[in-house]
Structure formats: structure tokens, C-alpha cells
Amino acid sequence: MTSVAASTTEGPNRLDRRKARTRQALIDAAVRLIAEGRGERASIQEITEAADIGFGSFYNHFESKEQLFETASSEVLERWGRMIDRASAGIADPAEVFSVSLRLSARLSWTHPEVARFITGAGLDLLDAPGGLAPRAVRDIQAGQAAGQFSMADTEVALSAVAGGLIGLLRLHQRHPERVEESSVDELAEACLRLLGLPATKARRLARLPLPATEDW
Amino acid sequence: MTSVAASTTEGPNRLDRRKARTRQALIDAAVRLIAEGRGERASIQEITEAADIGFGSFYNHFESKEQLFETASSEVLERWGRMIDRASAGIADPAEVFSVSLRLSARLSWTHPEVARFITGAGLDLLDAPGGLAPRAVRDIQAGQAAGQFSMADTEVALSAVAGGLIGLLRLHQRHPERVEESSVDELAEACLRLLGLPATKARRLARLPLPATEDW
């Protein structure tokens, strides 16, 4: 047991790592293509060229384009969701959890521009995906309704409006970076809290609370 | 001048009308395909089959799929916009014009379900299109800002949130018709007015005003 990788039952070897790199190159290329808004339209040839791997290698990892895009989306949504969870851990008020989640998501514009572009590229389809902001916001909005803080009845409609606002801000930053700053993010959160039915004064206060520090991801 | 169509310089003849019918069949098929969410993915073959015309006839009318979809979108957006304009003609308050426009658009779910499905199929891409609700809402939101009624600064972000809310309601009605009624539409408008910064009481009143009668279109 002196050599770490001596045992045959032990972790990934060089071959496994090479395979994982190829797979990851495909996923990263897919994320870039979704970000460019041509997720479904790209051919497998384009994908493998963007990933800089041989054409045939595609089928070692995925059975179809759809499966690759599905995997790529899940991966980004998973990271996004974990970031939200870490930052909102320990916050009790659902309205504040919602506000923090949304503000962090809007700040992706500059903290993780490639994730932001993925979100704008995917659009409202993200509402159906089981990851990222959507399921967490549904949970928070419903908790806020149960607690009597939010008055808007249709959770799904509210969520869709919030997603529209988020995507709008991310797109604005992509087109005109100089027109978006931290206060724009807070203003979006404030407006969304008002939309949900929170009193304007409380919305204003909540949307300006200091944000928890977020480690890199 | 006893026979209406006698003069050779006069209006469309039978041939022109046949040509127009074929063109319209293509446009209608394109609208249906966009509504099904596979606007860009459909092949020309699928389009001509859906339109029930010969494959080659496509090229008598359009040079490419993109041109057809562009034309089809413009046509629907044009009708949608005219409906809004007719209904809001004579209303002075920009917040009320906005509210009426949005409520009529959300009612498309049952007044013109094929238009509603087109909107949900197209998604937030509609924000870039020069027709329909988007340019009119931009105008109203900016007028409301200038008049000091609306406090939200970024018009484009606000518009995107409103579009998200509208699409959310249309989608909800498509999936669960029993969960959407006229009051749901009014509630969406109320929430959007609050989002824009209107005081909650005024938002509530405005979103419940009687709607102008709209003739068919």
C-alpha cells in the first residue's frame, strides 16, 4: 500500500481520466453552443469540432445530441443550484432566501458569465428543468405564500415572471455591460418581491441586505 | 363598368388568389409548427406536408425556412398589435394602456388559442421582434416612468419580466385550463403593475377596470 494507485480496485487510472476529459470537452462544447442560442441546431460534427475531438468519439460517450444537451444542462443547473443552496443555508425567512437566490443568479453576469450565457441561451425552457433556480424559487414562493407574506396566487406564473426578469437582466448585461451594476440586481430583486406581493418598503429593505459570501465553485 | 372585375388593370384574379392561398397555407403551417415549439427544427418537407402543398411549391413563395418563419411571425405579431391598438385607443393613462394591453394578451388563451400557442412556442425571442406587445409595452412603460408613475429603472428588464409572466400564464392555461380564469389574468396585470412600481392599491384598481370591447380580428 505504499503506492497510492497500486491497488487494482482503486480510483480512476490514466485511461479513465483521459476518457473523462473527452467527455467533459463534449459537455463544455455543448454548454457553449447552448449559450450561443443554437443548442439544438448544431450538428454532431460541429460539436466535436468545437470540443476538438474526433467525430467518432462522440458515440463513445453519448447516444445522441439530445442526450448530450440533457447531460450538459443538468451539469450547469446542478452547479448553479448548489451555489444557491450554500449561500442561503441558514436563512429562515423564505422571502429572504428567494431574494438572495435571485440576486446571486443575476450576479452570474459577471461572476460566471459562461453560466449566464447558458441561461440566456436556454431561455424559459429552464422552468421545466429539475435544477437551478426554478425548483428552489417554487419552494420559497410557496413557503412565502403559506406564511402570508406573498399574495400572488399562481406560483408558476410568478416564477415565470421572475425568470423573465432574470433573463432580461442577464441579456441586458451581455449587450450593454455598462448599464448593469450591483444596484440593478438589487432593483430587480426588489421589483420581483413587490410582484409577489411583499409591501414595497419591506421589498426595498430585503433586496438590499448584505449578501452571504460565496466561495468559488 | 357594369362588371366589377372586367377591367384588366383591376384587382387580383383567380390565379392571384390561388397563389395567395398556397402562400397562406405555408404561413399557417409555420405558425402551427412554431406553436408546437419546433419552429426551427422542422424540415421544408414537413412544412409543405403540414400545409398540404407540393414540396417544390415552397420555393415559389420563400427562399428559405428562415424567411418563411420571419414572415409568419410578422403576420401574427401584426394582428396581435392591431388588436391591442384598437382596444387601447383613447386611453390616456400609460399605466392603464399597459394594463389593458397585457390583460388582452393574456386572454388570448381562450379568445385566440392559436395565437397564444404561437407566443408560448416563440418564448422570450418575441422581445426582439418589432411587433405585438413588446414595442407597445416599452412605449407605455417609458411614458409611465416619465410621468413618475413607475419606479423601475430598466425598461428592458421590466418588459422581460412582464413577458415571462404572460408566457407563464398562457402556458399554465394550456396545461391546466381549469386553473386559469379571468381573475387570474387580472391578478397577473396587478402583479406586473406592482413590479413596475405602482402603489399596490392603484395597481389593484387599475387591473380590475372593465375592458374595452374588442371586435374579432
Next chain:
DNA sequence: ATTATCTATAGATCTATAGATAATGC
């Protein structure tokens, strides 16, 4: 006679796979 539509097809592109090549395991 003129014009639009339809059918058939050439050429381009795309997917999926087979077989050759390169990298790693043992």
C-alpha cells in the same frame, strides 16, 4: 399562352458505424 403547382432527382449534409491507429494497463 401563361403561370403556378407538383413530381422526381442531383448534390450536399448529417448520422451512425466499422476498422485502423494510438494510448495505457499489467
Next chain:
DNA sequence: ATTATCTATAGATCTATAGATAATGC
């Protein structure tokens, strides 16, 4: 020896067009 990657290609699909057929004009 084993496993993954790469190159080459068969077969399917798609686009664009040519030429035949059908409808209308005059």
C-alpha cells in the same frame, strides 16, 4: 492485451432545382 480515439464511409435525410402537369387568362 485492452481500451479509447480517430479516420473513412455507407446510408439516410435534406435542400434546391429541373422538367412535367394542371389551372387559369385572354
